[in-house]
Amino acid sequence: MLLVHFLREQAGLTGTHIGCDTSQCGACTVRLDGATVKSCTVLAVQADGHAVTTIEGLADPARLTPLQQAFHERHALQCGFCTAGMIFAAQALLDYVPNPTEAQVRHALHGNLCRCTGYQNIVDAVLLAAKLQQTEDMRVVEAT
Amino acid sequence: MNISVNATVAQSEHANFVGQPVLRREDARMLTGRGRFTDDIQLPGMTYAAVVRSSYGHARIRSIDASRATTMAGVVGVLTEADLAGKVGDIRPNWVVGNSIVPPHRPLASGRVRYLGEPVAFVVANTRAQAVDAVEAIDVDYEPLPVVVDQEAALQPGAPQLHDNVPGNLIGVFTLGGGDYAAAAASADRLVKVRLVNQRLIPNPMEPRAVCAYYDELEERLTIYMPSQVPHMSKRWLAETLGWPEHRLHLIAPDIGGGFGCKMHFYPEEILCAYAARHFGRPVRWTETRSESYQATTHGRAHVEYVEAAVKNDGQVLGIKLRSVANLGAYLSNMGTGIPTINTASYATGTYHIPSLDAEVRLVTTNTTPVDAYRGAGRPEGAYIIERTMDAVANALGIDPLELRRRNLIRADQFPYIPYGHPVFVWDSGDYHRCLDAAAEQIGYAKWRSQQSELRAQGRHVGVAITCYMELVGMGMSPMLKEHGFDRGGWESAQLRVHSDGNVTLFSGSMSQGHGHATSYAQIVGDVLQLPMDHIDVVQGDTDRVPAGHGTFNSRSMPVGGSAAFTAANKILAKATQIAAAMLQVKADAVTYKTGNFWITGRPEQRVSFAQVARMAYVASNLPTGMQAGLDEIVCYEPQEMPASYGMHAAVVEVDKDTGEVKILDYVGIDDVGNLINPLLCEGQMHGGLAQGIGQALYEGAEYDDTGQLVTGSLLDYTFPKSDQIPRVRVGFQVTPAPNNPLGVKGIGEAGCVAAPPVIVSAVCDALSSFGITHIDMPLTPPKVWRAIRDAQRVR
Numbered sequence: 001m002l003l004v005h006f007l008r009e010q011a012g013l014t015g016t017h018i019g020c021d022t023s024q025c026g027a028c029t030v031r032l033d034g035a036t037v038k039s040c041t042v043l044a045v046q047a048d049g050h051a052v053t054t055i056e057g058l059a060d061p062a063r064l065t066p067l068q069q070a071f072h073e074r075h076a077l078q079c080g081f082c083t084a085g086m087i088f089a090a091q092a093l094l095d096y097v098p099n100p101t102e103a104q105v106r107h108a109l110h111g112n113l114c115r116c117t118g119y120q121n122i123v124d125a126v127l128l129a130a131k132l133q134q135t136e137d138m139r140v141v142e143a144t
Numbered sequence: 145m146n147i148s149v150n151a152t153v154a155q156s157e158h159a160n161f162v163g164q165p166v167l168r169r170e171d172a173r174m175l176t177g178r179g180r181f182t183d184d185i186q187l188p189g190m191t192y193a194a195v196v197r198s199s200y201g202h203a204r205i206r207s208i209d210a211s212r213a214t215t216m217a218g219v220v221g222v223l224t225e226a227d228l229a230g231k232v233g234d235i236r237p238n239w240v241v242g243n244s245i246v247p248p249h250r251p252l253a254s255g256r257v258r259y260l261g262e263p264v265a266f267v268v269a270n271t272r273a274q275a276v277d278a279v280e281a282i283d284v285d286y287e288p289l290p291v292v293v294d295q296e297a298a299l300q301p302g303a304p305q306l307h308d309n310v311p312g313n314l315i316g317v318f319t320l321g322g323g324d325y326a327a328a329a330a331s332a333d334r335l336v337k338v339r340l341v342n343q344r345l346i347p348n349p350m351e352p353r354a355v356c357a358y359y360d361e362l363e364e365r366l367t368i369y370m371p372s373q374v375p376h377m378s379k380r381w382l383a384e385t386l387g388w389p390e391h392r393l394h395l396i397a398p399d400i401g402g403g404f405g406c407k408m409h410f411y412p413e414e415i416l417c418a419y420a421a422r423h424f425g426r427p428v429r430w431t432e433t434r435s436e437s438y439q440a441t442t443h444g445r446a447h448v449e450y451v452e453a454a455v456k457n458d459g460q461v462l463g464i465k466l467r468s469v470a471n472l473g474a475y476l477s478n479m480g481t482g483i484p485t486i487n488t489a490s491y492a493t494g495t496y497h498i499p500s501l502d503a504e505v506r507l508v509t510t511n512t513t514p515v516d517a518y519r520g521a522g523r524p525e526g527a528y529i530i531e532r533t534m535d536a537v538a539n540a541l542g543i544d545p546l547e548l549r550r551r552n553l554i555r556a557d558q559f560p561y562i563p564y565g566h567p568v569f570v571w572d573s574g575d576y577h578r579c580l581d582a583a584a585e586q587i588g589y590a591k592w593r594s595q596q597s598e599l600r601a602q603g604r605h606v607g608v609a610i611t612c613y614m615e616l617v618g619m620g621m622s623p624m625l626k627e628h629g630f631d632r633g634g635w636e637s638a639q640l641r642v643h644s645d646g647n648v649t650l651f652s653g654s655m656s657q658g659h660g661h662a663t664s665y666a667q668i669v670g671d672v673l674q675l676p677m678d679h680i681d682v683v684q685g686d687t688d689r690v691p692a693g694h695g696t697f698n699s700r701s702m703p704v705g706g707s708a709a710f711t712a713a714n715k716i717l718a719k720a721t722q723i724a725a726a727m728l729q730v731k732a733d734a735v736t737y738k739t740g741n742f743w744i745t746g747r748p749e750q751r752v753s754f755a756q757v758a759r760m761a762y763v764a765s766n767l768p769t770g771m772q773a774g775l776d777e778i779v780c781y782e783p784q785e786m787p788a789s790y791g792m793h794a795a796v797v798e799v800d801k802d803t804g805e806v807k808i809l810d811y812v813g814i815d816d817v818g819n820l821i822n823p824l825l826c827e828g829q830m831h832g833g834l835a836q837g838i839g840q841a842l843y844e845g846a847e848y849d850d851t852g853q854l855v856t857g858s859l860l861d862y863t864f865p866k867s868d869q870i871p872r873v874r875v876g877f878q879v880t881p882a883p884n885n886p887l888g889v890k891g892i893g894e895a896g897c898v899a900a901p902p903v904i905v906s907a908v909c910d911a912l913s914s915f916g917i918t919h920i921d922m923p924l925t926p927p928k929v930w931r932a933i934r935d936a937q938r939v940r
Contacts, residue, residue: 009272014184015177017401019350020434024859027350055177064175072171075828079658080174081181081350081401102872109867113859115350115402116658118835118896119867121828 003037004028006044007054015055015084019113026112029085030054036092038085038111055084066132067091067125076125078116085112090126098137099130155677158739161667162887165824166677168663170656179399182354182369183431191220193417193430194275196265196282197439198257201293201511201852202304203286205255208265213281218274220424222282223266223416225252232419233385235410235475238377239482241629244316244507247307249475251385251412257286258306258474259511260852261439266416268428291852295471295508296448306474306509315472315507318485322565323500325454328463332454338536341921342525344446344471344846346856347518348864349657351401352437355417358427365392368418371400372685373408373655374695377632379687381410382418397685403657404836405517406442408697409478413440435858443846444518446471447484447525451492451533454500459543459551463500466492466529470507473514480516481507486628487522493563494530495576495612495790496552501564511852517697519836520615520897527613531902532919535609535909539918545906546580546589546610553577553612560883568624571614571788573880579792579814582878583610586812587794600914605799606809607911611903614790617891618703618882620783635782636700637693638708640669640716642775644762646740646755648673648680650712653693654705655684659893660825661701665709667821668887672713674739675754691778699789699891702821707885708781715777720757723775726768727752727760787882787890791815793899797907801915804930806842806908808871813899815875818882818890826892830875833896838871839864840897841904845923912936 007013007030016039019027028039031053039052059065064072067087077083086109093100093108100108105126106119114122153164173179210222228251235249248254253264265282269275290304297303298313306313329335356369366388372378372395379395382388400407413430421428432440452465470484489503534552538545554561556575563569584590592608599606619625620634637653650665662682670677683689696705717737724742725732728750736745743751752760760766761775796810813830820826843863847855856862881888901922908924909917915936920928 008184012186013177014181015179017181017351018183018431019352019401020859022434022859025350025434055175059176061172061176061178068175071175072167075168075824077171077174077658078660078828078832079350079400079402080170080179081658083174084177087175103868106868113350113864113866115348115404115836115864116832117828118831118833118873119865119870120831120872123867123872 001044002040003042003044003047004039007039013054013056017081017084019081024113026085026089027082029088029112031088036088055087058087066136067094067129070125070129070132074121074125074128076117076121082112082114086114086122093126094130094133098134102127157676158674161670161677162821164822166663166667166822168660170660170662181351181399181401182356182371185356185369187358187427189426191268191270191424191426191428192272192275193420193428194267194279195263195413196267196279196284198253198260198262198264200257200286200288201260201291202289203257204289205253205257205264206285206287209283210265213267213278216274216278216281218270219278220268220270220426223252223420225250225254228252228419232415233387235385235412237476237478237480238632239479239630241481241485242316242318244481245310246476247310247509251415259513260854261513262474263412266420268420268424291511291850293510293512293848293850293852295469295510298508298510299469299506306511310509313509315476315509316481318505318507320485320489320503321501323463325463325465325500325502328454328500332462333457334455334540336453336455336533336537336540338451338533338919340449340451340529340532342445342447342449342528343922345444345518345840345844346438346846346862347404347406347441347444349402349404349407352432352434353407353411353441354431355414356427356429357417357421359422359425361425365394366418366422367394367396369396369398370414371403371407372397373403373657373697375655375685375687376653376693377695378414382414385415386418395687397655400657404519405444405521405697407657408695409442409516438854438857438862439513442477442516443473443513444515445525446515447488449529451529453533453537455537455541457541459541459548461496461498461537461552464492464498464530464533466503468505470505471510471512471515472507473512474509475514477514477516480514482629483517483522484525488525490569491523491526491615492529494527495554495614496530497554497558498552499564512848519833520894523615523894523898524837524901527898528902531611531906535906536918546584549612550577550580553580570785572785573883574788574790574816575880576612576790579816579878580610580612583792583794583812583814586814586874586876587796587810589794592796605801605911606796607907607909608796609903609906609910610792610794611906612792613898614788615894615898616786617699617789618783618786619698619700620704620786622782633694635780636704636708637691637778637780638705638712639691639778640712642716642758642761644759646679646758648675649683650680650709651683651690652705652709653690653695654701655696657696659696659701664702664821664825665706668706668709669713672710672717674737692780699893702887702889703787703882703885703891704781704783706821706887706889708779710886711781712777712779715779716775719775720754722768722771723760724752724757726766727757783885785884787818787885789815789817789890789892789895791895791899793903795903795907797904797911799908799911799929801933804926804928804933806924806929811871811873813873813875813896814878815895816878816880817892817895819879819888820877821889826877827875829892830896831873833894834873834900835865835870837897837900838904841901841922841924843869843923843925
């Protein structure tokens, strides 16, 4: 059993989607411990004993992450089917490259397909999130 | 040129919402994983279906042996045509143009399969894995038959024949036009000819198709969840085919993960899930895999066109002759016959004043997946026909392609414009020249043109192009649709219910697939009723809650569905004003209404709130004489005219002559889609449409081999654009309000997909003009472009 099937059918976490059968689309992207993975490329048993974060567990719905907020403000989703995977792929970039260029964002999202948005607003949302995140980090630094 | 998103509008307050970039209320649930798609639905006792599909492009079925499968663990049952014959009707198309022949189409193959992936048997099991395993255990004995996948080959004498009632594989011949093309050709200085291939595409919404059905034995009701763009029509088609009474069929379209046309057709799996749920007495869910979708869900485009333009040496185009051959696949899908005919040929003169059109379209059946409406649905093909032809004319006459277009565009003072003397069609409004000038200025056409030879001297092959399109959107009108072969109406519904606390629910017959209708409809209703958007909910996609409707396609939701909502809101306001007048003891014309309060004009202290009026509507103790209680209006809005959206798009590309790779350096679209309800969402629609259009131009194409196997059988082999394969695009709007609907809106959903293919191809050919290359068929993949350059150099 693939991790994505476990998440959707056993754990009832249907926010992780299946958009293909060849590991191309990235709709099933989740976090496994520290790594960002397509959950269709991991067996459920391989995740045993590890921490899996899905879109349902990413944030308190009442308090979105800067990336989620930026997706909303930049109209970076239409049908929403690819969105969870996009959020995880983009967050993985921002974790390593806090202030990416547009080209870096486009490269980082290469493994996540979207058929609605033409990607432009997703790219803009990730760039905005980088700014929002830095502002938030600065606040944390100032507070401590 | 960029929509400002900083000015976000608070939905909790009174505001003028229409025209504002209001952020979407749909986002929150999608961003937190709480969307609800069909495959997410879990019902007690759920079973799972899988489909045995033909592994041949064309074969006789000698026998089907399901005996091994039916004894496997977890298998609930197997259905074949033998189980359905006499109980379930044929799949009927919903749009049949002219005298097109309709070949019989069964939900499960009857004795013969005619395309790769045609359903042969339907397996239901306790788990998805068990169903998939059982598919492998069903033995189908096929006798392979000769295959034909190409539509022109299918018309040749001796070609394999698909259907007994379709001699020569010719479904029909459709003619359209007006004016006198023969006279135009006779008086022309030149005839310019081109052959174009509008390649087969696979729509690829990110959510594959899915169906979940259950039967309630006590109430004798069937409930079907599925991502239908047209919930009420899907319900009707299912009821008719199953022979099941419509009032006991409840269709729910939950969140839809993109549709782009392919989720508005009528598919075998929908019938099979519904039938199986009742037959086996268990809920049944089926979800296609992506690779399965490539065989089982309709494809788009797939035409070959021969165009001839009759032109004067000064560039005036006198007429267009079009001979096109359309591949409809193995059976007639829903709108299959209409797309290459009315939806394509009508636009063969495009945005130009070309007095004559002589179009003939041959509709052909082949051993391929049925072809039907896919985003743009004929208009991309139409725009491609005329725009590639205009480039060929410019090339033949040695006139700059921009100047040629300028000379032929319909002038602003010619609207409403009747194309080629057609008895029915009207292009309603616009200013094409202003739009063309704006696009030329934004892209810097003159600058690129003047730099081109200098760049070439440096070994850089840069091309610039501007192309035009127009399209009728907002499909109506019911009598005209009937005249053109449709079996559906052209109106859209809006039921507006004001609850007794003054909050409002809009029930709309249209259906969002990611468009953001819940936001844009609330903007429209909020403006009329002058209420905060938060007081207005929008319900779609539930045939028990929404009384009637047609759905979302042909960029019709705002012009038709929006006009319905607007009209219903005005009826509500009129009735509420009368109630308020009774409460204030004055005549209705002495009442002023603003931001949720009615008052006696000139005496604002004498007021009742909208909520108080709503409560009175239900308590009914002080209603005007003869007025019925309640505050609830249904409107089925019938459009008076289909508005004509248009745009001029410009691109600059650079081609690497050593690799054939095309890089888009700049892209500008200036579009006139009438008034904008929500510019942010309009921009998003344009971005998405452009990505699909650029996809067609550069990357996408479904390919069959001669044996009927789909070579592009999965996402490994079918490329649609990824994030780093799409340039930043610059989108701007000019506004000519649609003259014949109350909102002045046209439609935008498909525009980008219509606009992009010709401009990209045109720019690439411009970049390669020094090689003598005038045309390359889409998709312009690096190998294809590289070969074109190599072949051109060899000729030299």
